[in-house]
Amino acid sequence: MTDANPYLLRLVEGRWFQALPDSLRQALCGAAVVRRLPAGQRLFARGDAPCGLYCVVEGAMRISVVGENGKEALLALVEPPNWFGEICLFDGQPRTHDAFAEGATTLLQVPQVPLQAMLTQHPEYWRDFALLMSHKLRITFAVLEELSLLPAAPRLARRLLMIAEGYGESSTCKRELHLPQEQLAAMLSLSRQTTNQILKDLEAQGILRLSYGGIEILDRDRLRDAAHA
Structure with missing residues (x-):
């Protein structure tokens, strides 16, 4: 073995x-x-x-x-x-x-x-x-394109989906992401405040649930819609 x-x-x-x-x-x-x-x-x-x-x-x-x-x-x-x-x-x-x-x-x-x-x-x-x-x-090209062309909210939604789907490598989609908001903000070149506001808006819509150091995806289809808004 x-x-x-x-x-x-x-x-x-x-x-x-x-x-x-x-x-x-x-x-x-x-x-x-x-x-x-x-x-x-x-x-x-x-x-x-x-x-x-x-x-x-x-x-x-x-x-x-x-x-x-x-x-x-x-x-x-x-x-x-x-x-x-x-x-x-x-x-x-x-x-x-x-x-x-x-x-x-x-x-x-x-x-x-x-x-x-x-x-x-x-x-x-x-x-x-x-x-x-x-x-x-x-x-890498997709991320560069998003940084150049997309507003903050759909860019954040796309990155959450990308992480949940293992950057296209995983055959399953994770529901729970162990991802502090500070790290998500750093990946997206956004401020901590902007990132928190977008996440709070998604939580208010019932798309996500926020916890300390984590994000739970409640409605993947609506998160995908938000990624293409």
């Missing part, structure tokens, strides 16, 4: 892993090691050397970057069953962002050396990793 086997059911919830050929699934699981991080621990920092591919199987990872003024820009919360870290696999360049555990988090890591050996032996697998990266690129 490999270290990844206890998490296989979680892995197959992800659309990317589902679509992989069986041989690549087995190779990834066979090479994977379990990493457990306490809340707040940094996995890697911007500028670090490549260290492999990761999948979140429990908890969440905060992907961010700190500017010269010391302000942190939160880019995404990576939750199960999302994979990340594939950019460095293609170009061999240093890490582009910081990654911290958001609460106690369990990861599967496929280290860089066995990953490269796998691809050398099976170059046909490159296409599967390219599909993983192209999916992230499409999300």
Whole structure:
């Protein structure tokens, strides 16, 4: 039994892993090691050397970057069953962002050396990793478009749906999001006050229920309508 086997059911919830050929699934699981991080621990920092591919199987990872003024820009919360870290696999360049555990988090890591050996032996697998990266690129373009064109309220509604649906990776839609309003505001480049007001409006309409550090989606269809208002 490999270290990844206890998490296989979680892995197959992800659309990317589902679509992989069986041989690549087995190779990834066979090479994977379990990493457990306490809340707040940094996995890697911007500028670090490549260290492999990761999948979140429990908890969440905060992907961010700190500017010269010391302000942190939160880019995404990576939750199960999302994979990340594939950019460095293609170009061999240093890490582009910081990654911290958001609460106690369990990861599967496929280290860089066995990953490269796998691809050398099976170059046909490159296409599967390219599909993983192209999916992230499409999300990035969508987020940039929303920042440029959408008012704050529909932008917030779209991001909630995106997170609930695992950025298009999860085969299920989560009802409860463990997402503090401060983090949501940071992801959307909105003030805390604006974010709170929009969430309160959605709660008053019966679309959401707010709690300390969390957001419960009560009516996904109406939230989708709000995202396209």
